[in-house]
Amino acid sequence: MTSPSADRPDRPDRDRGHPARHGARRGRRAAALPPAGRAPAGRPPVPAPGARVAGARPAAREVDAVVVGAGPNGLAAAVTLARAGLEVVVLEAQDTVGGGSRTLDLGLAPGVVHDICSAVHPMAWASPFFRSLDLPGRLDLLTPTASFAQPLDGGRAAIAYRDLDRTADGLGADGAAWRATFGPLAERWEDVVALALGDHRSVPAGATPRSAVTAARFALAVLRNGQSVVPSTLRTEEGAALLTGVAGHAITPLPSLAAAGTAVLLTTLAHAGHGWPVVRGGSQAIVDALLADLVRLGGRVVTGHPVARRADLPPARAYLFDTGPRLVAQVFGDAMPPHLVRAYAGFRYGNAAAKVDLVVDGPIPWAHPEVHRAGTVHLGGSRDQVVAAERAVGRGRHAEQPLTLLSDPAALDHGRVSRGVRPVWAYAHVPAGSDVDPTETVIRQVERFAPGFRDTVVAARGIPAARLAEHDANLVGGDISGGAISLVGMFTRPTPRLDPFATGAPGVYLCSASAPPGPGVHGLSGWYAARRALRQVFGRPDTP
Numbered sequence: 001m002t003s004p005s006a007d008r009p010d011r012p013d014r015d016r017g018h019p020a021r022h023g024a025r026r027g028r029r030a031a032a033l034p035p036a037g038r039a040p041a042g043r044p045p046v047p048a049p050g051a052r053v054a055g056a057r058p059a060a061r062e063v064d065a066v067v068v069g070a071g072p073n074g075l076a077a078a079v080t081l082a083r084a085g086l087e088v089v090v091l092e093a094q095d096t097v098g099g100g101s102r103t104l105d106l107g108l109a110p111g112v113v114h115d116i117c118s119a120v121h122p123m124a125w126a127s128p129f130f131r132s133l134d135l136p137g138r139l140d141l142l143t144p145t146a147s148f149a150q151p152l153d154g155g156r157a158a159i160a161y162r163d164l165d166r167t168a169d170g171l172g173a174d175g176a177a178w179r180a181t182f183g184p185l186a187e188r189w190e191d192v193v194a195l196a197l198g199d200h201r202s203v204p205a206g207a208t209p210r211s212a213v214t215a216a217r218f219a220l221a222v223l224r225n226g227q228s229v230v231p232s233t234l235r236t237e238e239g240a241a242l243l244t245g246v247a248g249h250a251i252t253p254l255p256s257l258a259a260a261g262t263a264v265l266l267t268t269l270a271h272a273g274h275g276w277p278v279v280r281g282g283s284q285a286i287v288d289a290l291l292a293d294l295v296r297l298g299g300r301v302v303t304g305h306p307v308a309r310r311a312d313l314p315p316a317r318a319y320l321f322d323t324g325p326r327l328v329a330q331v332f333g334d335a336m337p338p339h340l341v342r343a344y345a346g347f348r349y350g351n352a353a354a355k356v357d358l359v360v361d362g363p364i365p366w367a368h369p370e371v372h373r374a375g376t377v378h379l380g381g382s383r384d385q386v387v388a389a390e391r392a393v394g395r396g397r398h399a400e401q402p403l404t405l406l407s408d409p410a411a412l413d414h415g416r417v418s419r420g421v422r423p424v425w426a427y428a429h430v431p432a433g434s435d436v437d438p439t440e441t442v443i444r445q446v447e448r449f450a451p452g453f454r455d456t457v458v459a460a461r462g463i464p465a466a467r468l469a470e471h472d473a474n475l476v477g478g479d480i481s482g483g484a485i486s487l488v489g490m491f492t493r494p495t496p497r498l499d500p501f502a503t504g505a506p507g508v509y510l511c512s513a514s515a516p517p518g519p520g521v522h523g524l525s526g527w528y529a530a531r532r533a534l535r536q537v538f539g540r541p542d543t544p
């Protein structure tokens with residue numbers, strides 16, 4: 001399939017990104033979303049990691065493959081194709097590479113950089129694709145003593161330590177149930193990953209009869225925690241709240257089987273391998289490693305190149321879209337069967353997150369003395385409180401006390417402290433398309449469990465859900481999951497068909513989180529899609 005290269009359409013708004021390491025251009029443009037806090041205006045730009053401009057325009061001559069979007073999945077697809085010896089060009093709308101895994105200087109405080117989307121990476125170390133590149137060995141993963149914490153009112157908290165026994169000991173009457181559920185799953189985490197993060201179509205490679213036992217355990221845990229017919233084995237307020245906070249990652253009304261699946265996967269990883277780590281220097285290091293591999297293999301990334309129509313693409317034999325399905329229908333609809341065009345154009349997005357990046361001048365003053373050990377804190381209170389908040393969001397209302405996720409990366413990564421101040425990463429769940437600035441709500445929610453927090457805040461930038469797409473067009477209405485989450489949807493996204501990556505247009509593939517296995521920085525959607533392209537377009541059946 002070929003198409004001519006043509007005029008560049010108007011550029012979308014962007015984050016402040018400054019090409020840094022590959023000899024590219026410097027400090028070109030202003031932030032689309034100016035700081036909303038107390039950051040002084042007019043500060044000179046500080047080079048941020050991860051910005052790349054590898055060429056002004058894509059080649060007009062035919063290349064083997066074009067990837068649209070340089071998120072973790074787009075880069076994973078590009079690396080997979082380049083590893084097979086193909087010539088690959090990646091076209092990225094933004095001026096910075098990495099999509100949902102970028103770390104940028106937002107101008108809030110000198111030397112302080114922020115993870116503008118993802119911050120915590122259980123799926124990165126567990127990803128079979130990233131492991132095939134030895135990313136866990138090449139990155140400096142910093143594993144917190146506690147993977148996540150759930151503070152409760154009155155200065156109490158439930159803590160999921162990386163160490164399962166310590167967790168169980170802290171959960172009192174629920175300790176045995178927690179250990180019985182997650183002990184065997186954590187021991188067999190590779191089977192859990194193969195099941196939950198597979199392509200949802202094939203039997204995982206290397207599956208054994210013991211894998212089937214793990215699958216049954218996984219399914220039972222999901223069933224027990226995903227609906228109200230079979231009661232959960234967790235009875236204490238602490239145990240129930242701890243698991244509900246993780247289930248909340250699905251941003252869907254609770255309980256639900258999809259949310260329980262998310263909770264069981266993420267909790268298994270909390271007690272295995274690197275736990276829930278942050279990456280030294282920020283999430284950008286993950287995509288920087290992928291980019292380095294791609295460049296070493298001869299691939300190219302062109303930034304500042306939004307694709308909106310066929311004419312924006314150079315001729316190629318295969319196109320892979322690290323974007324939402326709607327863009328594929330927009331660009332290649334004339335080559336797709338009409339029913340798939342309709343399904344892609346009507347692809348359903350889910351509820352949303354509103355992001356707050358803060359700068360604080362000291363550690364967070366948690367009321368409970370163990371919460372500071374957690375790399376991720378779920379701020380929502382008891383199970384009932386989290387369920388009520390998520391239900392409100394599901395009904396299109398703002399919860400007064402929304403489930404809020406928070407990470408203080410400098411607690412592990414001391415290099416993130418600059419001149420005595422440090423970044424804090426947070427987002428709150430809100431209805432799709434919310435245009436409400438979440439800053440005050442998030443500060444209030446932290447203050448609830450960490451009295452005095454407000455006084456440590458030096459600067460803050462809140463981004464309403466409706467504006468997240470300004471720095472990544474995939475975040476439609478603030479949906480950070482690449483589409484609405486449901487159990488059926490996890491297996492059928494983007495639309496029910498045998499091959500979820502093929503779009504019906506010859507040589508055109510979807511490779512983003514809108515395809516299996518869904519959201520997270522794992523690169524697996526890109527890997528699975530690229531392997532199909534290699535087989536189907538390039539006749540390479542045995543590619544890695």
Ligand SMILES: Cc1cc2nc3c(=O)[nH]c(=O)nc-3n(C[C@H](O)[C@H](O)[C@H](O)COP(=O)(O)OP(=O)(O)OC[C@H]3O[C@@H](n4cnc5c(N)ncnc54)[C@H](O)[C@@H]3O)c2cc1C
Pocket residue numbers: 068069070071072073074091092093094097098099100101116117118119120121122123124305306307308322323324327353355427471472473474475480481482511512513514518519520521522525
């Ligand atoms: C606030 C937030 C917090 C998150 N926290 C975590 C976390 O802690 N851990 C975790 O594992 N996951 C987290 N996630 C989810 C994770 O970031 C995503 O699931 C992941 O980045 C998806 O990767 P992707 O490559 O499919 O898409 P993306 O990362 O969204 O990348 C898509 C890329 O395509 C580009 N693009 C889009 N449209 C076009 C176009 N028309 N032309 C050219 N380029 C285009 C975008 O600019 C972007 O660079 C979070 C997401 C958000 C938003």
